[in-house]
Amino acid sequence: MSNAVIVKNLKKSYKDFSLKGIDLEIPKGSVFGLIGENGAGKSTLINSLLGLTNASYDTLNFFGKGFNQYQKEIKENIAVIFDQTHFDLEFTPAIIAKIMSKVYKSWGSEKYFQLLEEFNLPKNKKLKDFSRGMKMKLEFAVAFSHDTKLLILDEATSGLDPVFRNEILDILQDYSENEENTILISSHITSDLDKIADYIGFIHEGEIMFVKSYEDIRENYGIVRCGKRMFESLHENDVVAYREDDYAYNILVNNKYDIRRNIEGLVVENATLEDIMLFMVKGEKL
Numbered sequence: 001m002s003n004a005v006i007v008k009n010l011k012k013s014y015k016d017f018s019l020k021g022i023d024l025e026i027p028k029g030s031v032f033g034l035i036g037e038n039g040a041g042k043s044t045l046i047n048s049l050l051g052l053t054n055a056s057y058d059t060l061n062f063f064g065k066g067f068n069q070y071q072k073e074i075k076e077n078i079a080v081i082f083d084q085t086h087f088d089l090e091f092t093p094a095i096i097a098k099i100m101s102k103v104y105k106s107w108g109s110e111k112y113f114q115l116l117e118e119f120n121l122p123k124n125k126k127l128k129d130f131s132r133g134m135k136m137k138l139e140f141a142v143a144f145s146h147d148t149k150l151l152i153l154d155e156a157t158s159g160l161d162p163v164f165r166n167e168i169l170d171i172l173q174d175y176s177e178n179e180e181n182t183i184l185i186s187s188h189i190t191s192d193l194d195k196i197a198d199y200i201g202f203i204h205e206g207e208i209m210f211v212k213s214y215e216d217i218r219e220n221y222g223i224v225r226c227g228k229r230m231f232e233s234l235h236e237n238d239v240v241a242y243r244e245d246d247y248a249y250n251i252l253v254n255n256k257y258d259i260r261r262n263i264e265g266l267v268v269e270n271a272t273l274e275d276i277m278l279f280m281v282k283g284e285k286l
């Protein structure tokens, strides 16, 4: 399988924060969810990948091509959607079409106006009179009207109500059905990723803690709640992290079926991405 993005040893430092040599591969055709708490470094990583902030790296490739050498060509195939629109709020969608036709060689006005209709967006209304959800849909219309092979969303769905979020997730799902298309989506609303992600990368304090397929997470991660004696009988390798409350130990395990099979009567619940994030950040390690 080829990769849409390969980055090796990416470093970026601010006064109180640094990305500490990030290595990441994002398989072509996948939906890659980047999760991490506020301030973990998701936006800094995305901005660094896009050259929006100066970072150092050993390798940065998109679609098999080096970013430094092929930046212009690569950017033709990337669309980025942030949580706020980057268009001037005095613009109308019709004006944006004119501008984009000069930005992208592959711009298709016909497709764009079709999408505006599909998304129920008025052509001649100024963006300042658009709702947040409408602005978001406009961003998608723009993204899908040039040859976007990599769609990057940075917390783009966070401020939307559940109905709109679901609509956006449907749009993403349609887009990702084409195996040429890749999505990198960062969010701390992990339930969105539960619906669409093929891979999950977890970033914490500027470091990638793990990258796993969603299937692996769903199949293997679980939460055990038990007393001290049972806790002490668990093998060290089985415990990813644990949290102790007044009454019991809550344990994140990464081989729930083996544990269920081997320890009679033990209840192992499925772990959500939110559970995994919480245990990794707040939990203790053995």
Ligand SMILES: Nc1ncnc2c1ncn2[C@@H]1O[C@H](COP(=O)(O)OP(=O)(O)OP(=O)(O)O)[C@@H](O)[C@H]1O
Binding pocket: 014, 015, 016, 017, 036, 037, 038, 039, 040, 041, 042, 043, 044, 045, 155, 188
């Ligand atoms: N321009 C900047 N100057 C100084 N520090 C910055 C700058 N941009 C980000 N940081 C710091 O880098 C850290 C990571 O921020 P970043 O926005 O990448 O996190 P995030 O995971 O995207 O968080 P959130 O979910 O809140 O958007 C934070 O501590 C932030 O204060």
